[in-house]
Amino acid sequence: MKHISAKEVEAIVKVGKKVDIIDVREEFEVATGKIPGAVHMPIGSIELRMPELDKSREYIIVCHSGARSAAVTRFLEGHGYNATNMSGGMVDWEGEIE
Numbered sequence: 001m002k003h004i005s006a007k008e009v010e011a012i013v014k015v016g017k018k019v020d021i022i023d024v025r026e027e028f029e030v031a032t033g034k035i036p037g038a039v040h041m042p043i044g045s046i047e048l049r050m051p052e053l054d055k056s057r058e059y060i061i062v063c064h065s066g067a068r069s070a071a072v073t074r075f076l077e078g079h080g081y082n083a084t085n086m087s088g089g090m091v092d093w094e095g096e097i098e
Contacts, residue, residue: 001073002084006092009035009060013095021060024072025090029064033097034090043068050079058082065089 012019013036021038023030030040041049043063053059059081063069066089076083 001070001077003087004060004084006086006088006090006094009062009086010093010095013037019060020057021062021086022072023062024068025063029090035062035093036096036098038062043072046072046075050076050081053081055080055082058084060084060086062086062093063089065091 009019009021019037021035023034023038023040024043024046025034025040026042027040034040053076059076061069061073061076061083063072066085066087069089070085073083073085
């Protein structure tokens with residue numbers, strides 16, 4: 001499984017590079033703020049929403065601390081998607097939120 005740090009994701013977002021971020025936290029968690037441009041797909045909806053994803057794109061998966069996003073990353077990889085876990089999750093995120 002591939003990993004990327006919150007600092008690395010923040011650097012990518014800061015320079016305006018297009019990146020596909022999927023936030024798998026629950027609604028009440030996302031209500032406190034999410035990474036700008038991240039798409040909210042609660043962990044329980046990932047399997048149903050997989051048809052919305054493009055296997056030719058790379059996705060960075062985010063949760064609160066990195067555990068749930070790691071599970072989703074492994075799940076998506078097992079289905080042929082290019083997914084990377086953001087280690088440390090939003091706990092380590094120091095960038096802007098929306």
